[in-house]
Amino acid sequence: xxxxxxxxGSRSYPIHVGQQLLGNAELLTRHIRSxxxxxxxxxxxxxxxxxxxxxxxxxxxxxxxxxxxxxxYKNLDTLNTIFTALLEQxxxxxxxxxxxxxxxxxxxxxxxxxxxxxxxxxxQIPTTLLAQVDSSVGGKTGVNHPLGKNMIGAFHQPGCVVIxxxxxxxxxxxxLSAGLAEVIKYGLxxxxxxxxxxxxxMAALRARDKQVLAYAIEHSCSIKAEIVAADERESGQxxxxxxxxTFGHAIETGTGYGNWLHGEAVATGMLMAADLSARHGWxxxxxxxxxxxxxxQAGLPISPPAEMDEAQFMKLMAIDxxxxxxxxxxxxxxxxxxxxxxxxxxxxxxxxxxxxxS
Amino acid sequence: xxxxxxxxGSRSYPIHVGQQLLGNAELLTRHIRSxxxxxxxxxxxxxxxxxxxxxxxxxxxxxxxxxxxxxxYKNLDTLNTIFTALLEQxxxxxxxxxxxxxxxxxxxxxxxxxxxxxxxxxxQIPTTLLAQVDSSVGGKTGVNHPLGKNMIGAFHQPGCVVIxxxxxxxxxxxxLSAGLAEVIKYGLxxxxxxxxxxxxxMAALRARDKQVLAYAIEHSCSIKAEIVAADERESGQxxxxxxxxTFGHAIETGTGYGNWLHGEAVATGMLMAADLSARHGWxxxxxxxxxxxxxxQAGLPISPPAEMDEAQFMKLMAIDxxxxxxxxxxxxxxxxxxxxxxxxxxxxxxxxxxxxxS
Numbered sequence: 073x074x075x076x077x078x079x080x081g082s083r084s085y086p087i088h089v090g091q092q093l094l095g096n097a098e099l100l101t102r103h104i105r106s107x108x109x110x111x112x113x114x115x116x117x118x119x120x121x122x123x124x125x126x127x128x129x130x131x132x133x134x135x136x137x138x139x140x141x142x143x144x145y146k147n148l149d150t151l152n153t154i155f156t157a158l159l160e161q162x163x164x165x166x167x168x169x170x171x172x173x174x175x176x177x178x179x180x181x182x183x184x185x186x187x188x189x190x191x192x193x194x195x196q197i198p199t200t201l202l203a204q205v206d207s208s209v210g211g212k213t214g215v216n217h218p219l220g221k222n223m224i225g226a227f228h229q230p231g232c233v234v235i236x237x238x239x240x241x242x243x244x245x246x247x248l249s250a251g252l253a254e255v256i257k258y259g260l261x262x263x264x265x266x267x268x269x270x271x272x273x274m275a276a277l278r279a280r281d282k283q284v285l286a287y288a289i290e291h292s293c294s295i296k297a298e299i300v301a302a303d304e305r306e307s308g309q310x311x312x313x314x315x316x317x318t319f320g321h322a323i324e325t326g327t328g329y330g331n332w333l334h335g336e337a338v339a340t341g342m343l344m345a346a347d348l349s350a351r352h353g354w355x356x357x358x359x360x361x362x363x364x365x366x367x368x369q370a371g372l373p374i375s376p377p378a379e380m381d382e383a384q385f386m387k388l389m390a391i392d393x394x395x396x397x398x399x400x401x402x403x404x405x406x407x408x409x410x411x412x413x414x415x416x417x418x419x420x421x422x423x424x425x426x427x428x429x430s
Numbered sequence: 431x432x433x434x435x436x437x438x439g440s441r442s443y444p445i446h447v448g449q450q451l452l453g454n455a456e457l458l459t460r461h462i463r464s465x466x467x468x469x470x471x472x473x474x475x476x477x478x479x480x481x482x483x484x485x486x487x488x489x490x491x492x493x494x495x496x497x498x499x500x501x502x503y504k505n506l507d508t509l510n511t512i513f514t515a516l517l518e519q520x521x522x523x524x525x526x527x528x529x530x531x532x533x534x535x536x537x538x539x540x541x542x543x544x545x546x547x548x549x550x551x552x553x554q555i556p557t558t559l560l561a562q563v564d565s566s567v568g569g570k571t572g573v574n575h576p577l578g579k580n581m582i583g584a585f586h587q588p589g590c591v592v593i594x595x596x597x598x599x600x601x602x603x604x605x606l607s608a609g610l611a612e613v614i615k616y617g618l619x620x621x622x623x624x625x626x627x628x629x630x631x632m633a634a635l636r637a638r639d640k641q642v643l644a645y646a647i648e649h650s651c652s653i654k655a656e657i658v659a660a661d662e663r664e665s666g667q668x669x670x671x672x673x674x675x676t677f678g679h680a681i682e683t684g685t686g687y688g689n690w691l692h693g694e695a696v697a698t699g700m701l702m703a704a705d706l707s708a709r710h711g712w713x714x715x716x717x718x719x720x721x722x723x724x725x726x727q728a729g730l731p732i733s734p735p736a737e738m739d740e741a742q743f744m745k746l747m748a749i750d751x752x753x754x755x756x757x758x759x760x761x762x763x764x765x766x767x768x769x770x771x772x773x774x775x776x777x778x779x780x781x782x783x784x785x786x787x788s
Binding site: 106107148151152155156159160162163164165166183186187188189190191212214217219220223224225226227305390391393394395396397398 | 464465506509510513514517518520521522523524541544545546547548549570572575577578581582583584585663748749751752753754755756
């Protein structure tokens, strides 16, 4: 097992990465300082791992909530089912929530923890590659609104993140690919060497080579932990982690939550960002080609949905969280491994990139 | 105009108290650092003050949301109408929300501000006595759940609080009395001299003597500001501000939100707390009598609802936010002006106090 730390002063917390961690009672309980524990999971994960996790928590008053699986359920109504379960079972302000599942479960459970009785503790046990390398780390929590992805939420850091890489054994190929999109993102935004490594190891990653996957997860988490430690509330460089996300969120909202996986939308969005960067002469055609090729090797989509046109993209992107004083800012690339957040792009070139969609 | 400060380091903010402040554009805009401003109010307040406030904000891109008036609308559904309005009008993360109304508007707008795009700025313009002396100060925001009052929310401090005492001219008598409950609370928990002053001035307060009301508001805000500065997240003494609230929240939830005003429920709850304190020999019968008399003079109810029995009280009180490790703690009185938070009360005496209800 390897342990990384997200350095946030009194709110610092560890990320444990290893095999068979879900069966490690000492590790799972080390960060629980309450009597009452509510495990939140979904109907895909529950039959696989819930009983095992609850067994490790047998020293506590443990209950669970099982949510329906899918991005389309990441909303205020589902959030409310968690509050109802907590209140029906008289959970107090000193309770702990445990998010057992992928990004949707982690985001919604984290927001439930942020807002139940104005804030309770929670732990992350991510079971998808995407959640392990990205969404479980850094304290961004929330739900979607029909008009915009992740528009309702809070910054609320977990007490720890426990990544059991064995859970990837039960992940389907499409979900594995979606997670690889966020792994590739780290190479694109700040680690050209890691991008090279991913090009060399993509086949092994998709074949689920344990060692190669573990390295990809640890390296991704270490980059994420470093960026979050430097800029917890996204006033600066943390925005780089949103490479492809402004385009991607528009795709997820525009096509209806749950139709495109988040990682799939981010993959296409990253290629759109690369394309727009190239149109400004910031990124060479060769680098765009390498990006496109790596995303394809990862089994990811690279073309925006045919049903979305430029106008719909622009409307959905106008409410992006990076908009400042009415100006849309995008994460763009100066090179592989070198991203910037900028409002200094040409509208007609953005139009050309978005025009690819229709 | 008097100005107090809630001292919270970089999140410190002023409370302005005076007449004709809603017409003071410079004051209202001093703390707005964005282009987009959303005024949230309700259908009682909108016809009275919305146009005036929007006029003062004419330098900004201003929009408004009008919520239905009443505690029964302080829920996730109403909260979502604010998010919908913000998204439909493409409000960005650098926008400012303005809460124009009573406690319900302030609490729900504050929580909308805490969670829209993971946190935006907001100002409080409280228009009821209760909101002016209590709920607009201190950053407690949130909504109710059918199973428990204020169970969903966040700590999120406003940028300023603007108290225009002229708004009390349009407040009905019942609402004025409800606000007086929280004013009396400050005397009970830590200022016996203020309690004496209230006994001497209750008639003038109910007759809406401007000077007397202004003093009551300023003094209440100064106590609240001091306690919040010392304990923002309620890990200690801030809980004293909940005198009567554990009983009161149970009454509000048990009778259906909106039937008892919050201040009315708190008044009855404070007398229940005084009664329980007396049963322990901590408070003299004379002091209970004075408390009861002052609440009656303020036009407040002093008997719990006949339809609630001990069992229902106990069930609703079990999820109180002050419960720690399964132990219910209550704010009780050692004297007028001296409150404690304690789990060290006798269950059978609590039963006797609750038995008064049925």
